[in-house]
Amino acid sequence: MKFRSKASGLKSSLEPVALVAMKGTQKDFTDAKKITLDAQQGSLLASAFGGNMSIRSEINNVNNPESQYSNEIEGKVTVHAQELIEALDSMPPSETLIVELRSINDSAKELVFTMGSDEEQFQTISCFPADVDMPPRYEKEIASAKVNRLIFADCLKRIGFAFGEEDYFPQYFYWRTKLNKNEIRFIAGTGARFAMTNFTGDGIVETGKEMAFILHKTIMGVMSDLLNISNDDLVSIKQVNQPQGDAQRVLLLMGCHEVCVEMVSSQDAEAWDSVNENGVIGGDKAATIVFEKSDLDLAVKGIIATYTEDMKKQNQTHVADAHIDIDKKCLYLKTNTRLKSQRKLSILDGNYKEGDNVFDFSCASRYLGEFSRNYRSGGRVQMEFIGDQQPVLLWANAQNSVSSNSDMVNRNDSTGVEEQYLMFFLPLSEASE
Amino acid sequence: MSEKIRVCWLSGGYFDRHNWLSKIKDSLGPHIVRTYGKNISLSFLQKEIRQRNLFNLERRLFVLTDIPLSDTTQPKTIVEIQKLIKKIPDDVVLVFNGIDSNTTIDKLVKSVAEIGKVFYSPVRLSRNAAIEYVIKLSTNMKKKFSEEVAGAVFTVLAGSEFVETVETDRVYTLVHLLVCYAGKQNVTEDDVDLLGFSADDFVIWKFFDALDTKNLNISMKFVHRGILEASSSTEFANSFFSTVIWRYRLLLMISELLRTKDSPAKVSEAFGKFYKLKREGFGEHAVYIAHRNKDSDELIRAYSPVVISRAMSSPMLSRSRMIEVYNAAESSVHKLRSRCTEAEVQMLVEGFVLQVCGKMDDKLLCKMREDAYE
Numbered sequence: 001m002k003f004r005s006k007a008s009g010l011k012s013s014l015e016p017v018a019l020v021a022m023k024g025t026q027k028d029f030t031d032a033k034k035i036t037l038d039a040q041q042g043s044l045l046a047s048a049f050g051g052n053m054s055i056r057s058e059i060n061n062v063n064n065p066e067s068q069y070s071n072e073i074e075g076k077v078t079v080h081a082q083e084l085i086e087a088l089d090s091m092p093p094s095e096t097l098i099v100e101l102r103s104i105n106d107s108a109k110e111l112v113f114t115m116g117s118d119e120e121q122f123q124t125i126s127c128f129p130a131d132v133d134m135p136p137r138y139e140k141e142i143a144s145a146k147v148n149r150l151i152f153a154d155c156l157k158r159i160g161f162a163f164g165e166e167d168y169f170p171q172y173f174y175w176r177t178k179l180n181k182n183e184i185r186f187i188a189g190t191g192a193r194f195a196m197t198n199f200t201g202d203g204i205v206e207t208g209k210e211m212a213f214i215l216h217k218t219i220m221g222v223m224s225d226l227l228n229i230s231n232d233d234l235v236s237i238k239q240v241n242q243p244q245g246d247a248q249r250v251l252l253l254m255g256c257h258e259v260c261v262e263m264v265s266s267q268d269a270e271a272w273d274s275v276n277e278n279g280v281i282g283g284d285k286a287a288t289i290v291f292e293k294s295d296l297d298l299a300v301k302g303i304i305a306t307y308t309e310d311m312k313k314q315n316q317t318h319v320a321d322a323h324i325d326i327d328k329k330c331l332y333l334k335t336n337t338r339l340k341s342q343r344k345l346s347i348l349d350g351n352y353k354e355g356d357n358v359f360d361f362s363c364a365s366r367y368l369g370e371f372s373r374n375y376r377s378g379g380r381v382q383m384e385f386i387g388d389q390q391p392v393l394l395w396a397n398a399q400n401s402v403s404s405n406s407d408m409v410n411r412n413d414s415t416g417v418e419e420q421y422l423m424f425f426l427p428l429s430e431a432s433e
Numbered sequence: 434m435s436e437k438i439r440v441c442w443l444s445g446g447y448f449d450r451h452n453w454l455s456k457i458k459d460s461l462g463p464h465i466v467r468t469y470g471k472n473i474s475l476s477f478l479q480k481e482i483r484q485r486n487l488f489n490l491e492r493r494l495f496v497l498t499d500i501p502l503s504d505t506t507q508p509k510t511i512v513e514i515q516k517l518i519k520k521i522p523d524d525v526v527l528v529f530n531g532i533d534s535n536t537t538i539d540k541l542v543k544s545v546a547e548i549g550k551v552f553y554s555p556v557r558l559s560r561n562a563a564i565e566y567v568i569k570l571s572t573n574m575k576k577k578f579s580e581e582v583a584g585a586v587f588t589v590l591a592g593s594e595f596v597e598t599v600e601t602d603r604v605y606t607l608v609h610l611l612v613c614y615a616g617k618q619n620v621t622e623d624d625v626d627l628l629g630f631s632a633d634d635f636v637i638w639k640f641f642d643a644l645d646t647k648n649l650n651i652s653m654k655f656v657h658r659g660i661l662e663a664s665s666s667t668e669f670a671n672s673f674f675s676t677v678i679w680r681y682r683l684l685l686m687i688s689e690l691l692r693t694k695d696s697p698a699k700v701s702e703a704f705g706k707f708y709k710l711k712r713e714g715f716g717e718h719a720v721y722i723a724h725r726n727k728d729s730d731e732l733i734r735a736y737s738p739v740v741i742s743r744a745m746s747s748p749m750l751s752r753s754r755m756i757e758v759y760n761a762a763e764s765s766v767h768k769l770r771s772r773c774t775e776a777e778v779q780m781l782v783e784g785f786v787l788q789v790c791g792k793m794d795d796k797l798l799c800k801m802r803e804d805a806y807e
Contacts, residue, residue: 429483
């Protein structure tokens with residue numbers, strides 16, 4: 001095996017492959033951290049499989065002109081992903097590299113990277129005896145869409161904190177993406193608390209029909225990195241069938257890379273069918289109030305400040321109590337632990353019946369902290385109550401007065417893209433004595 | 434279980450608690466089980482019980498195997514739990530399972546009894562209670578045990594006429610075993626003798642006594658029980674041979690020292706200078722150094738004075754006999770460390786006992802210990 005390629009082009013093409021090989025892999029997976037390079041006449045094929053995700057990349061002068069790939073001897077080799085990237089990283093970006101497979105002895109081989117301009121300078125990396133065992137390719141495409149890459153990456157950032165942590169509910173280790181023409185929605189949650197973001201705008205999603213899929217939190221980091229290093233404006237997403245069985249896989253096409261997410265459990269996908277956020281969002285509301293986000297941020301800081309290190313060490317849970325005084329037009333947030341906090345948020349506008357008591361609720365204080373931290377834009381917040389022991393909704397981007405869901409958007413004037421951000425949770429239940 | 438019962442207390446034998454828990458689960462319909470042991474805080478439990486799920490509407494079963502921790506004293510914690518159990522939401526059932534009682538915890542049991550249900554079974558049974566328990570249990574398993582057979586179950590498990598009670602779980606296990614063994618036949622006292630064994634059989638010192646006196650019957654019975662009890666024959670054989678080697682090496686050293694030293698006191702003093710060694714490094718770089726106590730930095734003795742005095746007080750065998758047992762155990766270990774099937778391991782253990790008791794031809798034994806694969 002022998003080929004020539006420009007260092008910078010080869011590195012940028014192989015970086016996504018190394019990411020899939022190195023990050024978000026299954027523990028002790030045999031083929032993790034390995035990359036198989038197959039040098040063919042017209043293209044260099046690179047593949048990796050970390051157990052959760054696989055990637056196939058076809059690097060050539062059409063897909064990636066910067067690679068300046070030319071093959072001299074065809075051949076296949078499997079190397080360690082980190083060694084490969086470190087070797088490429090050590091070469092001048094403008095250098096044309098001669099990459100050659102050499103035998104050390106009867107059984108061992110090494111991959112040699114020699115500088116084209118000065119053959120006295122080279123790097124070698126070790127080779128594995130066996131190639132990466134790639135999962136079989138898909139048989140049938142079920143649905144496809146093209147999504148704005150930056151918005152897809154933004155959505156991941158917005159809901160990345162919200163995944164479930166409990167083994168009792170493995171379905172909440174996933175987030176759900178819904179794609180519709182010009183609309184994309186991401187939702188993730190623990191079962192008791194969910195965060196949702198919804199983007200709408202011309203051209204952000206191109207699809208013929210609605211598409212929904214769930215993806216596991218393990219791959220969120222690597223997917224986010226892949227989206228950030230890609231140069232394409234649009235990411236092509238395909239829902240495909242497993243070669244055997246009926247579980248669906250998700251395929252992401254970015255430039256010369258075909259990334260396949262292998263870890264979608266059909267059982268967990270079915271469990272997500274019961275998650276009906278539209279039922280929560282669209283239902284009748286018993287009461288609605290609006291207050292300043294900056295007021296909430298400070299109040300939450302005070303609340304969280306009473307969650308001492310001692311309490312954390314003892315694995316104690318921190319609960320915040322909320323009470324609305326209609327006469328004073330105030331939302332009170334307080335904690336009643338060893339350290340105490342009571343904070344007051346002025347209600348700018350409200351829509352409620354006199355004497356209603358649905359406003360008093362308790363919740364894990366971290367829910368309020370998460371909302372405050374993860375949506376940093378200021379503005380106002382609209383809090384909606386469905387009823388007693390029913391979900392409480394927190395909408396970002398609210399107006400000065402109570403408004404409908406469609407009005408609570410953050411509009412980017414240059415692109416015309418509108419974003420909605422919402423968190424909803426169930427208050428702690430108050431059982432009857 | 435009644436729909437309205439939301440708190441239960443299960444105490445007593447493992448199997449009875451397990452059966453009650455299964456019945457509680459069956460009565461709940463679709464549900465999620467959460468089991469918490471040590472190191473959960475009370476506030477965490479309170480929050481988990483109060484925090485429902487938005488879209489999963491199954492009932493929730495919380496099983497606690499220990500009292501949750503809090504930053505106050507246990508009596509105050511118990512008061513908080515007493516408040517908590519009065520406010521259990523409709524979709525939750527809280528079960529305290531197998532928590533050891535004390536005077537403070539008894540107050541909680543009393544509170545549970547007022548609003549929920551307390552299931553109690555004795556951990557140990559007297560003869561009459563055991564007979565009653567066996568008959569009731571066997572009837573539940575659709576098998577009729579006579580009073581004599583039930584009495585034999587107690588007698589076998591007690592092992593001695595001086596033992597007044599036996600563990601409920603051991604009675605349960607033996608009855609289960611007998612029902613499976615008998616199949617469609619009636620269970621007889623012979624079956625009980627065959628399958629039952631008393632806890633005393635497991636005392637390794639009794640086995641050594643039997644081995645030293647070449648009592649084949651008792652020695653064999655011991656190793657069979659050991660193999661039955663262990664998860665695999667190999668696991669049993671490994672611990673068995675290492676204990677045998679450890680004991681006879683110690684006896685050999687004592688006998689050597691007694692030949693050169695004047696008195697047992699001096700032997701005991703000499704043993705006090707044997708220290709435990711600790712390995713540092715691996716392979717050819719391994720170095721053995723004296724092992725020290727982390728807190729006091731004192732050297733740790735290889736043999737405690739109690740072990741030495743016990744070994745010296747046991748009837749001293751002839752030196753050749755001890756070497757014979759030691760060598761037999763060593764050669765068995767060599768075989769054990771090569772590839773061995775479960776049957777081979779059993780043969781190895783039995784062969785060892787037969788050899789030590791002088792009932793087996795040495796040539797046959799050597800053949801048995803050869804590697805069949807080479």
